[in-house]
Amino acid sequence: MSVPIVLHFHDVSFSYPHLTVLEEVGFHVHEGEFIALVGPNGSGKTTLLKLILGLEQPKSGTIELLGQNPSKARVQIGYVPQHASYDPSFPISVLEVVKMGMVEARGRQPKEKLRQLALEALHQVELASLADRPYSDLSGGQRRRVLVARALASKPNMLILDEPAANMDKESEQRLYETLAKLKGKTTVLIVTHDMKRVSALTDRVFCIDAHKEGKVGRTVVQHMLEEEPDDGVKRILHDVEIPADQCRYPQEAGNE
Amino acid sequence: MSEFMGFFDALFSPDFPFVRNAFFAGVLSSVLFGVLGSVVTVKRIAGLAGAISHAVLGGIGISLYLSATGMVPNLSPMVGAIVFALLSALIIGTVSLKSKQREDTVIQAIWAIGMSIGVLFMAKTPGYTDPSSYLFGNILLISTQDLVLLLTLDVVVILLAWYFYPQIEATSFDEEFSQVRGIPTRLVFLVILAITAVAVVLLQTFVGIVMVIAMLTLPAGTAGFGAKNLVAMMVGSTLFALLFSFAGLVSGWVLDLPVGAMVVVIAGAFFLGRSVGHLIKMRRSR
Ligand SMILES: Nc1ncnc2c1ncn2[C@@H]1O[C@H](COP(=O)(O)OP(=O)(O)O)[C@@H](O)[C@H]1O
Ligand SMILES: [Mg+2]
Numbered sequence A: 001m002s003v004p005i006v007l008h009f010h011d012v013s014f015s016y017p018h019l020t021v022l023e024e025v026g027f028h029v030h031e032g033e034f035i036a037l038v039g040p041n042g043s044g045k046t047t048l049l050k051l052i053l054g055l056e057q058p059k060s061g062t063i064e065l066l067g068q069n070p071s072k073a074r075v076q077i078g079y080v081p082q083h084a085s086y087d088p089s090f091p092i093s094v095l096e097v098v099k100m101g102m103v104e105a106r107g108r109q110p111k112e113k114l115r116q117l118a119l120e121a122l123h124q125v126e127l128a129s130l131a132d133r134p135y136s137d138l139s140g141g142q143r144r145r146v147l148v149a150r151a152l153a154s155k156p157n158m159l160i161l162d163e164p165a166a167n168m169d170k171e172s173e174q175r176l177y178e179t180l181a182k183l184k185g186k187t188t189v190l191i192v193t194h195d196m197k198r199v200s201a202l203t204d205r206v207f208c209i210d211a212h213k214e215g216k217v218g219r220t221v222v223q224h225m226l227e228e229e230p231d232d233g234v235k236r237i238l239h240d241v242e243i244p245a246d247q248c249r250y251p252q253e254a255g256n257e
Numbered sequence B: 001m002s003e004f005m006g007f008f009d010a011l012f013s014p015d016f017p018f019v020r021n022a023f024f025a026g027v028l029s030s031v032l033f034g035v036l037g038s039v040v041t042v043k044r045i046a047g048l049a050g051a052i053s054h055a056v057l058g059g060i061g062i063s064l065y066l067s068a069t070g071m072v073p074n075l076s077p078m079v080g081a082i083v084f085a086l087l088s089a090l091i092i093g094t095v096s097l098k099s100k101q102r103e104d105t106v107i108q109a110i111w112a113i114g115m116s117i118g119v120l121f122m123a124k125t126p127g128y129t130d131p132s133s134y135l136f137g138n139i140l141l142i143s144t145q146d147l148v149l150l151l152t153l154d155v156v157v158i159l160l161a162w163y164f165y166p167q168i169e170a171t172s173f174d175e176e177f178s179q180v181r182g183i184p185t186r187l188v189f190l191v192i193l194a195i196t197a198v199a200v201v202l203l204q205t206f207v208g209i210v211m212v213i214a215m216l217t218l219p220a221g222t223a224g225f226g227a228k229n230l231v232a233m234m235v236g237s238t239l240f241a242l243l244f245s246f247a248g249l250v251s252g253w254v255l256d257l258p259v260g261a262m263v264v265v266i267a268g269a270f271f272l273g274r275s276v277g278h279l280i281k282m283r284r285s286r
Helices: A045-052 A070-076 A094-102 A111-124 A140-152 A170-183 A251-255 B002-012 B017-042 B046-068 B077-098 B100-124 B132-136 B144-163 B165-173 B175-180 B185-207 B209-224 B230-255 B259-285
Strands: A005-016 A019-030 A034-038 A060-065 A077-080 A158-162 A188-193 A198-200 A205-212 A219-228 A234-243
Touching (some): A005 A045, A005 A188, A019 A045, A019 A188, A045 A158, A140 A158, A170 A188, A188 A198, B002 B017, B002 B230, B017 B046, B046 B132, B046 B185, B144 B165, B175 B185
Parallel strands (some): A034 A205, A077 A158
Antiparallel strands (some): A219 A234
8 A cells, every 4th residue: 555645845945045044855754644853943944844835935946745836735734833923912712713724715614614613623632611712811832732723623634833842831742742642643743843852752753954965055854763762652863873864664655756 | 061062063053064074084984993993903014004194195295286386287185195105005015025124114214205205395385285284184174075985995994804804814813824724915915005005095084194093003902902803803993983083073172172183182091091901900810
């Protein structure tokens, strides 16, 4: 059985006007995989996600998302941004924030259906009891989980999360990973995390944006080996064991790329 | 008290059509102050709107000059105002999209250049032109044509706000996420800016160029404290704007003071009052 590729970077380079961020990035992700993306602050993780979502365009190379151009396919992605520009004086309830996850380019869906789906998504992150509270009443960690619910509301096949657990309290983080555990295998997950040493045990493969290729200014993406830790549900990243970024556990496909 | 009753006598008397026009201008303006003001507030583009409203003076000055010198006879100041408003909206909008970090500088530049052009052309305009009636509004100058234009814009704004409510709400709350959802966020932003530009021109007949921005933000800010969502904020701020406009009209009439300034002072006092009340409540609940 062949598992389709949902995300494919072909030799992608990207620069901001005065800063080369990524050079010769190539990797791919299969449907249903749980992928972690790690890298130091400012290495280009958020930038890479913006490329995946077609919010920025590569300088060279191509990106295929669900076999399409990213700006076409991105509506099918559930996205949890890193810095949701949040204005505490914006009048809005938790449920309405989640409903926004289903907003479309024009028009609107039936009220009752939106409400139903939004409540369902809030259940997934275990915050349904706060549905009618003002969004600004919530703690930072709860707001992050509401944004996860917003991303889940449209029932996406792929979830992209940008450092969702940064500055989160332990309880919120634990609940977040419980939510992700339930999605594992059914939904492709690409999660950016800030810890360079270990990742959640849910992780199938880990990519690092860290190294530079010889003679290059921008960083590239490499794949590292993961080692199961006996305790507390984490895997250790073996930084000294590098695997080619395009290698995966589905060799039949790696061959015919 | 007799002056107070005098206002209502005048309102219903056929001898004072300008009082009635002023009253209707207040009502029609309130819809824009409420609905558009809420959008301007949650999208945080009040600074951009401020620059547009002040730049309008340039268009007014040029129109008055062209008309008085006979180069373009009978050119209405409104025409120049609209041209300048849309032009400055286009410039500010483009800069804001292309390079966010230059936005502040461009806002200041458009603000100052627009006003200066207005002052220069008015200085060279034959006869007497008083910029202050444009800066602070002159409620007695409101014509039936102004009212029709205001009504038309009210209808347009309400229809757009109703039809595109989910998209307006989403782009105001989180622009990047909305873009991922397929909403043309840049187009939404530019359309809102263009409508704000036209609204500013029509609204300055009521409160004047300088104070339009106050009325686009103060009622919305006042309503924002208690509102549970954006619609509630729109409705609430429309009601507040109605209250402020009416109170301003009556007190301006009774005390024989400029109505535009009266409206803004009342709105400002209310906003500050509610801000203080809100702060005290927040302290207590902690
Ligand atoms: N819009 C931008 N314009 C110019 N430089 C940017 C922009 N956004 C990010 N950068 C720079 O690009 C680099 C990568 O940023 P980012 O992708 O946010 O890193 P990370 O998410 O890994 O912390 C950083 O040096 C950052 O300063
Ligand atoms: Mg980042």
